[in-house]
Amino acid sequence: MLPVLRTLTWLSAGLVAMLFLTQPVSTVAQLTLGCSAIVAMSAIWKFGRGKLARHSFLAIGTFVVIRYLYWRLTSTLPPVSDTLGFALGTFLLCAEMYCVLILVISLVVNADPMKRKSLPRDDDELLPTVDVFIPSYNEDDYILATTIAAAMSMDYPKDKLKVWLLDDGGTDQKCNDSNPAKAEAARARRADLQALCDQMGAHYLTRARNEHAKAGNLNNGLKASRGEIVVVFDADHAPFRAFLRETVGHFARDPKLFLVQTPHVFLNPDPIEKNLQTFNRMPSENEMFYSVTQRGLDKWNGSFFCGSAALLRRTALDSVGGFSGVTITEDCETALDLHSSGWTSVFVDKPLIAGLQPETFVSFIGQRSRWAQGMFQILILKNPTMKKGLHMIQRLAYLSSMTFWFFPLPRLTFMLAPLSYIFFDVKIFVSNLDEAIAYTSTYIAINLMLQNYLYGSVRWPWISELYEYVQGVFLFKALVSVAMSPRKPTFNVTAKGLSLDNDHLSELAWPFFALHGLLVAGGLMATWRYFFEPGVSDLMLVVGAWNTFNMMIAGTALGAVAERKQPDRHPRLIVDREGSLNILGQSYPVHIINVSAGGCGVIFKDRTPPEHEVENNIGHLSIVSMGTIITDETLPVMLKHGTLNKDKVVTYGLEFADLNPREYFVLADLMYADSDALPRFLASRRTHKSILSGSYEFIYWGITEPFRALAYMRKQFKDSKEAVAVEATPEMSVEMLKKLVEMAKTGTPPADAAKAKSIETKAA
């Protein structure tokens, strides 16, 4: 009875509000409403606390959006007789409708994001058995070694934890490749990794054929293992020590639970963060998804599998025949299948893994294309609105995750729409100035406020627009190809851990130059027309301002595709650990302040070794371990000279020399034992950026970044005369793998050779 009453109350409140808001009131009333709404929302933002305040804020904002939408739909379309204007106007309207739709869905999804408390520590006997799957395709060994070491070091009863390296790069199919070089590489890879796993206590598993990509690989793992819970880590996603303790308990508390998902956190910048140099100060793009949207979804039992950093129940997987592999986003597809058969999911909003993300723009686009295509595939092939067994909001939640990927269309529409008026005088929006102020400007203000309120700490202003734009240009193509043939796209493994040796333009940069040029031309044209063409009205000012805003996005995007070289190849994690460094038989206690796969930073605590002993000297670092460390080995390091940091303390760089597989356990402890390191890191970036300062930064980029991009282009043009094609990555990998094979065979690697190779792979 009560639920019905609640629903009825809510529905009737909504209905009355809708009736009221679709009253065609005067422009003055609308302006009053818009201004009052802004004032009221600001007041709530400043003084309101609690859920009622939050819902009031969102309700008022939504009302203004509805008012805008109503006006937009009823009175701003060009007349049908103006065919071109009407067609383009309708298109623009559809684009806006899409944005509003996304806003509405996200409001529903984020109505009340979940906050979960940490689980109490369960007794070891009660814990389920766990199989950790590390699917790999072409990742380098050191990445795999780190991940395996971190996985093996997780705080969990050792007898209940099995780590599986699921290698798709060394399948029989690959080993018998028609290309002899490739076949050789595959065979070498299989041998190397088998040895690696043997030494580290993990299980190596490969299969006959590379069928169904990642899903097939995981299913192969399912067949070979028997743990109650399956954990999936991407090869470059190393878990923190507390990973299982924080998550696995949920399975015992909910027998229908199929999934515990945790956020993906990256230690390296994506190309945009890297090229705009925002990694250390701006929240990552995916934080909005993980720390807001997934929590929102969690409320509705709708959080879904993201491919990695997640635990799944074997029985649940078995009930639907394992991981689904129809589309190229097997994760979401699997979750959809399981949700629709009545299983539940949980999202634990605690960063428990540290991963790598694509570093070049090309691989970034490749990854996003896969996501977009896969989500679109699901929408076509397994439409959540048709899928039985889902409840309404789950459908909506899945729909939101899928329709989100249509953003390229509206984004490009918004980018190009003003040009139609600037160049061709096509009016696509009928309004007078009063109405534009009363409706549009208040709508824009309210929209910004809504977004900033919902996502403020995890998203700077305008960054969404930038990401949409830089992806949009290519994703548009990807989406079209899916629409043409939904089953065609194939799984492309995202390349990660690639290095960038020099400043250059991304291969995909040219469309951005073209678009930016077009927008600049539009801006010039608008200016010229405004000043020199009689009769051009203030409308040109408005359109020109819009175009200028677009120019800022496009200019910043140019910066995003102008790839900076990356001097520090390994992402560092700030830690706070103790240890001691042994140089030439002398032991110096050190404070370890940061660590990466390639080295760490230390401060000598009591005494500093003499200067001549520091530079390029070999030493051994032993650490005070946090967990039950598997090995007692020390880390071989090479000392680099010290630098004075901000706090006037000399920090010394230690470069890890060649690590043998077991030494990776030490590294894993150093990096991944302190589970608070990651939240600390994220929190350091999550400062609220106001609309004003965000806009200022954005304008700065929009103006300066195109010049940097142009400089790169000039340089590249010069270089291209010499035309040196840099090739090598596969060869390099092969060579390195051979070495590893050697290492594995001999047990302890020959120092010099191994060092040379290690440096090649790690410190380039």
Add this chain to the structure above:
Amino acid sequence: MQDRRPISVAALQLLASQLLAAALCVAGSSASAQPIFTTAPPSLQRLLPMAPSALEPAQPDTPKATAAAPVPLRDSLTPEVRQPPRQIPIGIAAGAGQAPAAQAPAINDVQAQLPIIVSPSPSQPLQLQPAPQPQQPIPQQPAIAPRTYGGPPAAVAGQGASQATGQTTSQPTANPFIGGRTTASRIGSLKENGIVLRHLTNNVQGFRLSGEVGASEWPIYVTDTQIQRGLKFQVGFLSAISVMPEASYLTLMINDQVVGRTNINAARGVRTATFDIPDGLMKPGFNSVRIMAEHRHRVDCSLQATYELWTQIDPTQTGLVLSGPGAITSVAELAALPVDEQGAMPIRAVIAAKTSMANIDRVIRATQMLSLFGRFQQTVVDVGPMADGVHGVNLAIGTVAELDGLLGTINLNQVTGPKVLVVPASGGKRTTLVFTGRTEDDVNDALRQLSVSSELRGTPQGIRAAQAFPGYHMFGGERVKLRDLGVVSQEFSGRLFRVGFNIVLPPDFYSADYAKVILDLAGGYAPGLGYGAQVVVSVNTRNVVSLSLPKSSGDVFKQNPIPLPLGSLRPGLNRIEIEAQLAMPSDIACDPIAAISGKNRFLLLDTTEIELPKIARIAHMPDLAVTATGGFPYAATQARPPLYVPAPSKEAIGAAATMATHFAISAGRPIPFALTISEPPADSGPALIVAPAQAVPNDTFKSVGLQQQTVLDNWSQSLSAEVAPGSETLSRTDALARHRLVLQRNFPAACHMPTPQGGFRYAEHTSKYRNDQTSVGAIGDSEQSRLFEEWDANIRSQGGIFARLKIKYDRAVTWGKDIYNDLHNWVSDQLETQIRRPILTRQASLIVAQDLVNGAPDSLRTLITAPNAAALAQSVNCLVDPRVWQQMAGRVSVLNAGEGAIANIPVETSYLVATQPLSIDNMRLIAAGWLSLNPNIYVFMVLILALLLAAATNWFLKGVGRSTE
């Protein structure tokens, strides 16, 4: 008061003819001549009280006598005035001056009768007439004649046009009167050789055509017998001094065909032009008469200067020229009753001294029917014996016994049952309409024969004009082509194009900005228009929206939507004007020759459409505007609304009948008022009260929210005065001057323009024309600043990009200022209440006040009161001029007849009254309207709803999904 209209027709005729000739003389005299007064003062008698002796004037019976009368006048004048060509009119005045005691009133009386009959004196020397053609630098067929799409262009070159084009004042005298007699002897001789002007009925635009292009359309009902060969149409007109004759044209269209065109060369005095109407063009029934004026400025090519341009049609000199019998002989022809020379329809109610209330009721009903029948916009009812003249009608209703002795020669002895008699005008008497019978029932039966048929007769254009007159009725949710509203397709080569039309909305239209009226413009504009070219649409003289014409390459469009805020419309009559501002850079040089042969700049097609969205239908009371323009609520009640006349004098009854008739005209249907002389009970339905102030009970004053004492104190000086203020006898010269001033100021002729100190003659030179901003005046402050800006712009425009930047900067500043002002106004609207000044002053001639007692819709009272009965009758006559009538609004309207202006006290508390069956659609629109008018409440409610929804959401979310741990 007795009938003040004396008859001295012959003198009148002579006077008229002389004046006409004088006008010609003046027009013919060179431009160096100083302005003099050339036109016969029109219908002054309605404003001038007559000496009782004038009531029974001796009527000269023979043509000889009439012809003889003026001669001494002229003779006596000649020596006095030294400039022969200009002497005649002045001479008359002087003559009057010479015999002030005897002649002046008589002449005034004559004027009262008016130059309906225009006949030339043989002594008018034709050679004195100006020869317009030589004066004009352009040939007869102007190269830039505006093309009109309504009719075949061939009509221009046709028979009528060939005569009319280029012909000006010479022809009115030459043509119609060829072979005419020395003077028409008297009205009674109409059947023989009399020539009559069927004047145009007054309308809400007045008789002014202003701007570079202006047009007005009138329906005119012509009877079968009036359709004859050789019909002519005469137009008398006066124009602004700035009008350049060589490039300015007056065009007459009948039934959308161009009948003729003449140069406008009438800055110095009224000129007349007569146009031959091709035979067969006019058909029995309603016909459309459209007069268009296209002007160019003599020296100034700026947009601002175009506002100085106007042509005033002199209604006294304008009309369909009927020669031969045109008398109305049947009830069906009543729509052809001739209005007077100012376009008003005088109805003389012939009522026995002792009569029944029922009979007066019947009279009031009949006056309403008559006005609706002929679509007269300004009906003036008075009570008295059979009136003379040719204009208007005598209306006699009653049993044979009652009417006995009232009807003069009309013999009712044969009447046995219900009988309607239409006695054609003859013997100096107006057309007389008699409803009679042996018994009261017979009379009622007779009256029933007078019913307005919805079927209109006439040419399609005439029917259209009649239907769109005064405005086209719209009810919401429809699209209408402007063609149906009387607008024709036009090309335009000037700077400021203007076209207007009227629509009439239902009285229960709830006006607020809850929707938009879409004006779908069809037309185009030429390449090379200057900066800021735009179309501005104004509703009821307020600019509401503009559309820029941005393309330097020009453009044509079939549908260019311009949204107008619905709230700018109001119930009843609305005038919408489309104005295109089309300045070109070449205008700065301002070559007059270029103005003559200017290229077309703008095109308006009559396929332009106006779309009225669905409108909310609910009435609000009190609101005089709604009452004035829709007769609401009187026309909407089921019961008969009481018409309370506490002091039923003749004047009061006349005023009451005039008001009742006017409400019926506004409503478009008769209102069954029930006359009463005792105060109606509060719940007897909406009541109309017409009485002089002293006769109004205190309670009645209270019921309309007025203080009796305040009103009486205000009028203490005039309460007992028998003569209305400003009604002192005018000298002839002053009468002439007044007429000219009325024309120049476009003053509602029925109102009493007060005589300024020193007389009208001097007033003309000194008057600032407060009413009329479009008139020519000295360079005022605004003018100076405009000149400065122009010069400033001209000088700076040589400065290249910096100047442009400066202009842009200035525009940006202006734009910013506008926004600031808008916001400021908006804020102050929210915060402040406006301070109102008292509007009841000694200049007040009439008060119209309306209110509800305790908010009960049935208790609505509208009080119309004036200091005394005579002033009441006089002021009501002024009030019913359509242009004055339209100004009524609010809770109290105070008429200042001296200015023809109304000041209003707005409604503080208004009550909504349902007029339609409840429907969701209508309720929604009403709510939208109400909320639009109360934005603060709207916002408050929205915020409350948001809170409710938030709370509901909060509660709802607790029950669904997972809860935060």
